[in-house]
Structures are given as C-alpha cells and as structure tokens.
Amino acid sequence: MATQIEILKDIFESSVQKAAEIRALLREKKIYMIDVMSSPGSGKTTATDRLIGMLKGSYRIAVIEGDIKTTKDAEKLAKHDIPIIQIETALYNSDCHLESTWIKRCLEKFDLDKLNLVIIENIGNLICPAEFELGDDERFVMLSVAEGEDKPAKYPPMFRSAKTCILNKIDLLPYLDYDMNEVMENIRRVNPDMQVFKVSAKTGEGFDELVAYMRKNIDAKIRQP
Amino acid sequence: MATQIEILKDIFESSVQKAAEIRALLREKKIYMIDVMSSPGSGKTTATDRLIGMLKGSYRIAVIEGDIKTTKDAEKLAKHDIPIIQIETALYNSDCHLESTWIKRCLEKFDLDKLNLVIIENIGNLICPAEFELGDDERFVMLSVAEGEDKPAKYPPMFRSAKTCILNKIDLLPYLDYDMNEVMENIRRVNPDMQVFKVSAKTGEGFDELVAYMRKNIDAKIRQP
Numbered sequence: 001m002a003t004q005i006e007i008l009k010d011i012f013e014s015s016v017q018k019a020a021e022i023r024a025l026l027r028e029k030k031i032y033m034i035d036v037m038s039s040p041g042s043g044k045t046t047a048t049d050r051l052i053g054m055l056k057g058s059y060r061i062a063v064i065e066g067d068i069k070t071t072k073d074a075e076k077l078a079k080h081d082i083p084i085i086q087i088e089t090a091l092y093n094s095d096c097h098l099e100s101t102w103i104k105r106c107l108e109k110f111d112l113d114k115l116n117l118v119i120i121e122n123i124g125n126l127i128c129p130a131e132f133e134l135g136d137d138e139r140f141v142m143l144s145v146a147e148g149e150d151k152p153a154k155y156p157p158m159f160r161s162a163k164t165c166i167l168n169k170i171d172l173l174p175y176l177d178y179d180m181n182e183v184m185e186n187i188r189r190v191n192p193d194m195q196v197f198k199v200s201a202k203t204g205e206g207f208d209e210l211v212a213y214m215r216k217n218i219d220a221k222i223r224q225p
Numbered sequence: 226m227a228t229q230i231e232i233l234k235d236i237f238e239s240s241v242q243k244a245a246e247i248r249a250l251l252r253e254k255k256i257y258m259i260d261v262m263s264s265p266g267s268g269k270t271t272a273t274d275r276l277i278g279m280l281k282g283s284y285r286i287a288v289i290e291g292d293i294k295t296t297k298d299a300e301k302l303a304k305h306d307i308p309i310i311q312i313e314t315a316l317y318n319s320d321c322h323l324e325s326t327w328i329k330r331c332l333e334k335f336d337l338d339k340l341n342l343v344i345i346e347n348i349g350n351l352i353c354p355a356e357f358e359l360g361d362d363e364r365f366v367m368l369s370v371a372e373g374e375d376k377p378a379k380y381p382p383m384f385r386s387a388k389t390c391i392l393n394k395i396d397l398l399p400y401l402d403y404d405m406n407e408v409m410e411n412i413r414r415v416n417p418d419m420q421v422f423k424v425s426a427k428t429g430e431g432f433d434e435l436v437a438y439m440r441k442n443i444d445a446k447i448r449q450p
Contacts, residue, residue, distance in 0.1 A: 041372025
C-alpha cells in the first residue's frame, strides 16, 4: 500500500511540477494563458471564435482544443489562420480533463516567441477539470443560461477554481424561466469575488465588457518591462 | 508496480461484482432500474419529475439522486411522496460519477418489496458515469437541444453506453439554429440502434411516446411470472 501511495503522489506531483514549469515558461515568454472550462454545449467554441475575432488585431493568439473525440472545434476556428492544436483524449483512454503534461507538449510545438495569448478550451465537463492545474494565468468557467440557475451551488469546486464566470446564451433569456438574481446569489455564495460577464456568443452582446477586462489582464502581464 | 495494478483491479472488480449483485437483487424483487445520465442542466430533474407524475399511478417508484453538492433535486421531487435518497458526492471527494457500491447501499435502505421502479439521476457529467456499471436495466442519456448537435460525436463512450436518448428542451427549437438531421446522424454514427425520443420536459411534448416505451420495458420485467 505504501508503494501505491508513493506512486500516485509522484504522478500528482509531476502534474503540479509541470504546471509550475509552464508558468515559468509563460512568464519568460510574456504569454498570457487562459483555461476555458464548462459543461458540454455551453458555448466555449462559439465564444472563443468571437474572442479571437475581437483580439487578434492586438495579440498573437494560439489555441489548444480539448475534446474526447473529433476535431470539430479546431475546424471551426481554422478560418482565423492562427496556430491551433487539438488534443483528442480518446487517444488517452477518454480522459475527462486536460493535464499539464499535455499542455506542456502543445506549448513546445508552438513558436512561443511569436505568441502572447494562448486560449485553452478544456473538455466539456463541469467537474474533473477543476482539479487539474494547467499553469494558466486565469480560468474562465462558462455557464449557459439554458443550464439553469443552480449549477454554481451544485458544482462548487469548479466555481471556486475560476475567478471569472461567463454567463452565456443570454439571447435565450426571453424563452426561459430564468432567475438572474438566483444564479448571481448562487455564484456569490460559493465564490464571492467572482467576476461575472453576461454575454451572448451568438449575438455578441456583452463581449465589449469581457474583452476590455481581458485586455487589462493580458496587458498587465505581457507589457511589463 | 505489480502490487498497484492488482489493487486497482480489485477495486474495479469489486465495483463490477457489486453491479452483478444489484442485478440479481432487482431480478429477485422484480424491480426495473433506470440510470439517467446527461450534462449538467440538460433537464434530468424536470424530466424525472414529469415521468414520476405520469408513472406513479401504475408503479411504485423510488429515486436515487446524485449530486456533488446540495439536495435541491431531491427537494424538487419531494412533493411526489415517494422514497428518495440523495447522494452528495462532495462527501466522497467530489466524485464525478455514481458507483455501484453506493447504489447498493441506497437499495438496502429502500423497502424493496414495496417497489417496482427505481430511477437513478446520475451526476451531471457526459463522460465519467458512462464507465461505471450500476446494475441498472436501462441507461438513458439526455441531451438538451441547447447543447448543440455535435455532442454524440464528441462524447461517443456515453452515447454508446446507453440504449435510449432523450432529446430534451425541444420547446427551444424555434429560438436556436439547430439541425435535427445533424444530431440524428451523429447519434446513428456512434450508436445505430439508439432509440431517440424528442421531448420537452417543460411543456410535456413527446412524453406520451416515451412513457409508452418505458411501460413496455418495465412491464416485460416486473410482470413476468
């Protein structure tokens, strides 16, 4: 039993160690990295598509796409003509999250001297990705209003692990019985300092505020002397 | 290393063994058990609520609710005055799926001689629950149309592990750019025999067909001599 515990500890430490290495690398290269997490189908790819369109004039962006299977998301973003790597976790036993070791390998494939923003689209899963450090500067948790108001209360580890919440699909609000006060209260209860942006990746509503906030955070890192 | 592999194998075998015990128990007691799986917020609880309302005149029903945190779902179903057990996996290190050992313990708490239908609402997760046998008779995978058409292609293990797909929230179709042919094609590609029901748990549309199908399956087991 002692042996087993040591092995598991080694694996975990190696993952944390790799995340620390990523952080050092991104600091050296002055690259900001964002990890976007959510349930399946809450709109990560559509939002990432819009963000790239709004940010690519100012930043040199690369994307790491995580999926169990298919390269659909990477294909959707191909029109931007930026470096994209798709990780298909089905190749690694259908893993339910991304790990720092894979992110490190992706970063080694990019020409980091030509980048200052990396966006990771994590596997669609509101649970497991919260536990794995990737060495990013910021984590976004996206939540579609079609998923209901109770998710922050039901998935507290995820909503505590991120500092920013993107409440997506607000274009659907007229057709849902959605209580905005309730979701905000549920967010505040598990993460009082969480920054919340209400957006529609479909129509673009709310993206000016989100992009202004992102620019401030990105610039603070990449423009430092 | 050999030791570690043996231990992991034991744990896995114990889980499969427990599922086999559950199957034998449910056969003896003539109880049908359904495991409902989906992403967070696709409508499992609202659908379960409606199904209980339509089925409780004919069957004696109990529910096992799985969540990381909160008893919200169990509370929503409390009005039906049926036995409900809530499993909060945060007590077990925020686990992302239900396990047969916990289901067995829940079944031991029910008066099985007074039941003929058990509905399990699994943790909201389109990945991990697919891998864990619970000893059920049937698995439903629920998918909200708000999640997009690509989910069966992106999460094949889940869509292969279930024999029935409940396509929920069709009341939102007029407000989404949703291609019904595309989702059906994606389902057929990973699971050609999958039975698909298009429903709205909110309005009740499509539930007559779903309930007729469920009655046939349940009766085939519980009415046998």
